[in-house]
Amino acid sequence: MRYEVLGPLAVWDAAGLPVKVPEAKVRALLASLLIHGGGPVPAxxxxxxLWAGNPPDGSVNTLQTKVSQLRRVLGRERVIREPAGYRLLLADDTVDAVRFQELAERARAHEEPAVKGDLFADALALWRGPAYADVAESLFAHSEIARLEALRLAVLEDHAEVRLTLGEHTALAAELGELVARHPLRERLRMAHMRALYRSGRQGDALQSFQELRFHLEEELGVSPGPGAAALHEAILRQEPHLAPPTVESLSCRTNLPTPLTSLIGRQEAVGQVRARLNSDSNTRLVTLTGLGGVGKTRLAIAAAHDMAERFPDGVWLVELAGLGGASDPDDIAERVITTLGLCDTAASEPSLDDLxxxxxxxxxxxxxxILLDNCEHLVEPVAAFAGAVLSTVPGGRLLVTSQEALxxxxxxxxxxPPLALPEHTDPGAVARSGAVELFVERAAAAVPGFTLDAENAPAVSAICRRLDGIPLALELVASRLRTLSPEELATSLDGRFTPPEVRARGLPARQQTLRGMLDWSWQLLTEDERIVLRRLAVHADGCTLSSAEAVCADRELRAERVPDLLSRLVDRSLVVREAGRFRLLESVAAYCAERLAEAGETAAVRARFVRCYTELAERQSERLRGPDQRHCLERLNAETINLRRALDLAVTGNDAGHALRLVNAMTWYWFLRGRLTEARRSLQAALTADGESAPAARRTARAWLAGIELRTSPVDAAPVPAGADPTAGLGDPVLRARLQWFVGTGLTGHGRHYEGLRLVEASLAGARAARDHWGEAAALVELAGHSPARGESHAELGAALFHEVGDRWGQLRATRSLALAAERNGDHARTERLHREALLVAEELGLWTxxxxxxxWLGQTALAGGHARRAAELYxxxxxxxxxxxxxxxxIRAEIGxxxxxxxxxxxxxxxxHLNRALAKSRSSGPAAGAAEALAELAELELVPRA
Incomplete structure (x- = not known):
């Protein structure tokens, strides 16, 4: 169970489905138990x-009734009766308030500002409204609500200060104004706002903010601002240099490179060589790291790429290609790069993206x-074509590739x-200087605390490293065996295992045979159940969560509840890597396990479970994408993108049209929210061409989704939907049909076919109301608001209320924009600006960059209308x-014109x-004629070019 109290009380089961807790008193009971954090609460x-001094007759029996009702919802084992009272059984990370505090503590402990900022942002994103909103009026909740609110404000202040160090002063100056107004006495918050205003060029506003602080403190508390605020006020008056924004260089570092869990050993010289070749001043623009599997190409590449972000203002990016199938083309690689660079939602705004x-x-x-393209050996030809295109058209781009063969x-x-350097002598000093020995000793010390290299074990350690040819993966795998064997026993065991020729794989190079032998040896030491889990994990393209591992690895012979323990043992043996709650196989181990899976005759069955698991995951997340858990669902689907693509590929190639169609139907709304319209189109088309049995309704649904996507990605002169056609005809589910009518209808209006589109949206509104689908009703109302000036504001108001009721932040964003446009038509500039600022916050929260x-x-346009040139310039x-x-x-283009x-x-x-000439140049190179016309008109107004 997962409990959310940072907003209205919400409960989710292990599958991620909402659990309804009926009746106010039962919800209050749950809230009280949660407030006590799993401790006993006397009856x-x-x-x-629950009854605040006015209990009913027989209150003890009535309480027992409420407890029974709660147990029926949560499960009897979760609400426990003890001598000291009732207790709610809670795991470590099942309450969002606890998670919030843990994230805040982790952020404060971290030294890297960007990481601190992300952790603070993640903590604040857990808040969906006032804490314990359902029981806010109950006396028992007041102190906990006050405590959580104080923690939230402290985190908001922490986050603001970190964002100032990252140079986000312009955004903060705009965002903190309303928060400061709600909490006028918080000096730390006020000081962050003053710094943001000053760094944004608004010294007068910063000084005025201090005067407001002074006034409120004197009026309400009879005190003066503290020394910190007073000193900041003086510094602003003097324009002291330390108040200046961070330098551009410190803000330009953008990367998604992971932080290594362990140090890189024996590769310092190689790191320097790769960095020198990829220096932005170097003529070399493509470096390919080659070597056998397990030799450490990826670790070397990441280490070389780290700390180079300052040389590349537009970022250093890791793009993992192991999950792409061997039949992938250059466009598939481009799509992965577009997504990694965060260009996905903006790419969708351009028509005809057939050439990604x-x-x-x-x-x-x-x-x-x-760009670091990792694990390319199965895609050498398409990667070569992609790299050639990038190198010929992007002069400032550099590529770092890892592959077992060159492009x-x-x-x-x-x-x-090459493998790590081997020891040449047996004395401990010389042995210790070997890269292979250094790696082995570090990993051995991690497995067996206190292990060190000494004169007694140096010969055995040296023999182990030579026996394994200095291959890092083999050394890491064998190091954990020191928990049960001495170095001497381990060396003898390796000699005994590796000498027989049958252990070697015929036809492989000697060092590749060594790695294969090491994997064979590790495999033989596993129990049968451990082997089953390990080989079945290989079907995942990008690691997996525990729940996915259970779904894919378990069957009638191996129960799901045994999988966690078996996974833990595999992690201890270094065969499985656990990172941030996900379990991964290194590529060499994954390739080996895929062979073992085929040998066991399980490939088809495990792939089928994998496809079913990720299809069901997508379906569970799909509906939640339209509710209060929207951001969490977006993040979950982001994390599972590669596995979901793999599931679709397997379903299509395996002639499983049923699962392929279910999967794309569940995923299309996510692709739309993320702006991955090209991926949506290609995936829907692939699923519709798949062979195998499928439900007719699923096929009709996919065709309707595809029609709406094609309307959004085709040129205006194309006709993806014939005139007068309704792609949703024949769908039996009234809720689904109404939503798809809205989706296709809005696509038609955006395609210039307003009458047809509005007709479908109006039909959608009627269908949603008949089916009592508040989300569908809200979506239709907000769309119609933009086409009906007379009723636009009332439509938008009702749509906003409905979206708020269902908790859809994307919907609230769209409704807020409609309300802002209505306020602008009414001449209410203050409300227009406030609504656009609300929309901005939601868009940033969801990562919807367009x-x-x-x-x-819009905010810039509002500032211009009010005559505020400097504020408009900041926004644009x-x-x-x-x-x-x-x-x-x-x-x-729009920003340059602004x-x-x-x-x-x-x-x-x-x-x-x-600025206007830049807009004109960008418009002519990218196509939007409206931008060119507006730029020309403004230039003509300035009499800088003749009027046309």
Whole structure:
């Protein structure tokens, strides 16, 4: 069970499905037990909490009734009766309030500002509203609510200070204003706001904020601001240098490289060589690290790429290709890169993305970035084609590739990665200087605390390292065996195991035979159940969670409840890696286990369970994407993207149309929210061409989804939906049909076919109301609000209320924008700005970057209308930065035009001309004619070019 109290009380079961807790008193009982954190609560205390001094007759029996009702919902074993009272059985991380505090503590303990900021943001994202909102009026909850609110405000202040160190002062200046107004006496919050205002060029506003603090403190508490706030006030008056924003160089480091769990040993010279070759000033633009599996190519590549982000202002990015099938093409690789770089939702805004490689190359043509393509040996030809395209069109781009063979294209520098250096002598000093020995000793000390290299064990350790040819993976696998064997016994055991020729795989190079022999030896030491779990894990393309491991590995012979213990044993043996709650196999181990899976004759059955597991996961998450758990679901599906793609590939190639269609139907709304429309189109088309049995309704549903996607990705002159056609016809589920009518209808209106589109949206509204689907009703109302000036505001208000009721943040964003447009039509500029700021916060929360740019642009337009040139320029600068980072060309054009208008309002004609000419150039190169027309019109207004 998972309990959420940072907002309305919510309960989720182990499968991620909501659990309804009926009746207010039962919910209050659960809240009281949660407030006590799993400790015992006397019956008298519970009676007081539930009835506040006015208990009913027979209150003890009534309480027992409520407890029984709660047990029926949660399970009898979760609500325990003890002599000291009733207790709710809680695991460590099942309450979001506990998780919130843990994330905050982890953030405060971390030294890296970017990581601190992410952890604080993750903690704050758990809040869905006021804590314990259901029982906020109950006396028993007051102290806990106050405690959690105080913790939240402290984390907000921590987060603001970290964001200041990261240079996010412009955003903070805008965001903290409302929070400061709600908490005018919090000096630390006020000081963060003052710094943000000052760094954003608003010194006067920063000084005014201090005066407001002084006024409130004197009026309400009769005191003056503390020394910290007073000192900051003086520093702002003097414009002291330490208040300046962080330098651009410190803000330009963007990367998704993981932090290694262990140190890299024996590769310092190689790291320096790779870095020197990839230096942004070097002529070398492609380096391929080659070597046998298990030799440490990926670790070397990541180590070399670390600390290079400052040389590449647009980032250093790791793109994992192990999960792509061997039949993948260059566009599949480009799609993976687009997603990794965060260009996915902006790519969707461009029509006709059939050439993803070409689009990506144009999007990053002016960027300076390093892309690490990892595990490419099964994709040498498509990776070579992709690399050639990037190198020929992106002069500031560098590629670092890991593969067991070179790509063989012009400009490639091949860097072989040999095994670690072996000891040449037997004395402990010389042995210790060997890279292979150093790695073995470090991993041995991790497995057996206190283990050190000494004169007694040095010969045995040296023999082990030579026997394993210095291959890092083999050394790491064998080190854990020191828990049960001495170094001498281990060396003897290896000699005995590796000498017989049958252990060696014929036809393999000697060192590859060594690794194979090491894996064979490790396999033989496992129990049968451990072997079953290990080989079945190989079906995953990108690791898995514990629940997925249980679903895929368990069958009639191996019960699911045994999988966690078996996984733990495999982690202890270094055959499985556990990272951030996921279990992974290293690529060499995965390849070996895939062979063992085939030998056991289990490949088809395990793949079928894998496809079923991820299809069901997608279906469980699909509906929750429209509710209060939206952000969590987006993150879960983000994490499982590679496995979900693998499941679809297996379903299509395995002639399992039923699961393929179920999977794409469940995933399309996620792809839409993430802007991955090209992926949606290709996946739907693949599922619809798959062979095998499928439900007719599933096929009709997929065709309707595809129609809506094609309307959003096709040129205006194309006709993916014939005139007068309703792709949703024949669907029996009234809720699904109404939602798909809305989806296709909005696609038609965006395609210029307004009458047909509005007809379908109106039908959607009627269908949703008849089916009592509040989400569908809200979506239709918000869409119709933009097409009906007379009823637009009332439609938007009702749509916003319904989206708020179901807890859909994306829907609230859309409704807020409609309300802002209505407020703008009514001339209510203050409300317009407030609503656009609300939309901006939600868009940033969900990572919807085109929506972020749109909200910033609307805010800039509002500032211009109010005559605030500097504020408008700040907003458009931020919109330009996000647009350029995400390759959102339309956003860049709009931002440049906005900056031109702001400069003109400020009287700077030269700056206005510069921005408008940039907009014109970008518009002509990327196509949107409207942008060109607007830029030309503004230039003509300035009399810088003749009117057309």
């Amino acid at each position: 008298d205390r519970l009676i007081e909490d 490689v070409g689009w990506l190359c144009r999007a990053v043509a002016e960027k300076r970035l390093l 063989g294209i012009p400009g490639e520098v091949v860097h072989p990665v 929506e972020v740019v749109e909200a910033l642009s 600068e931020r919109a330009l930065s996000v647009s350029a980072e995400r390759a959102y060309h339309r956003g860049e 900056l031109g208008l702001a400069a003109r309002l400020d009287g700077d004609r030269e700056a206005a001309k510069r």
